[in-house]
Amino acid sequence: MNDTVEIDEIDAIILREYTKDARTKLKKIAEVCSLSSAAVCKRVKRLKAAGVITGAVVFSDMRRSGFLYPASIGIDSRPGREAQIINSIKDKVNLVFASQGIGKDNLLLFVVAHSIQEIDFLKQIIRKQPGIRRITVSHWNTPYFNFENIDL
């Protein structure tokens, strides 16, 4: 377990503002916090150095760049097969992330495919691996960002 980092309300405001828009101007955040830009900048640097802020991303409509089928794939397999499953597919699809799971599935993958056929192809490859009990594919249809809901 990682060491936790103590943050105060001003840090929380900074995090919330950058969660709404990563490109928010420092000056605007300084206004919201009633601090100088330099003071905000110092806090941002501290949050980055402490590993709280790990980077910044844009969310694009992936369908527009040809990635039509974002999907999560839950896999129930015999224990210890995770690495082998990832190995079998990682060169064949755009695997964004993989995590071990506790619950019905012990491995969860998130992939972004160009076509339904690609997902089906992937499913067939996974099914051929030894120790697979069940594969559940969920195609992500319409995402809703609800980032403001997190308690920072």
Add this chain to the structure above:
Amino acid sequence: MDKFDLQILEELTKDAQTPFSRIAEKIGVSPKKVQARYNKMKEERIILRSSITIDLSKLGYQGRAFLSVTNVPNRNRKETIDALKQMPNIFLLTEIIGDFDVLAIVAIKNLEGIISLVNAVRKLPSVDQAEFLFLTSNIPFPIDRGFERLFQTKKRKNLTPNQYLSRSNTF
């Protein structure tokens, strides 16, 4: 979208805070053009939004879960989504096609948090079945850093399975 748009998108997917001047230099256009393209992509809803990424485990969160629910037949799925949106620490939702109807990603602070969430979800009149899958990786918010790899087909192949799993395996 042309190759400039894609290049800008790639840079911003890696780091949404990259100064436009640096992107401009890299792809060989003026900063003004990068700014104009960025604005246009936002207008056209190609770029939906941006956010910093936060390691929630540093802020005392202990894990995250994928909550999959099925909707009661004849009830609007929007009803479920709107109700889930209000629940504490559910930060991403999507309508899904598959065994379930809606998927929600929730950050978990402690056991009490899980219990109250499970109870609240079960009480929703539009929810039929609900299932939790707890992920053992750490808790990237709002989403795992990995989308930049969509643009880098060669580098991706060099990652080992353990790198996929352990990039964040600290829970």
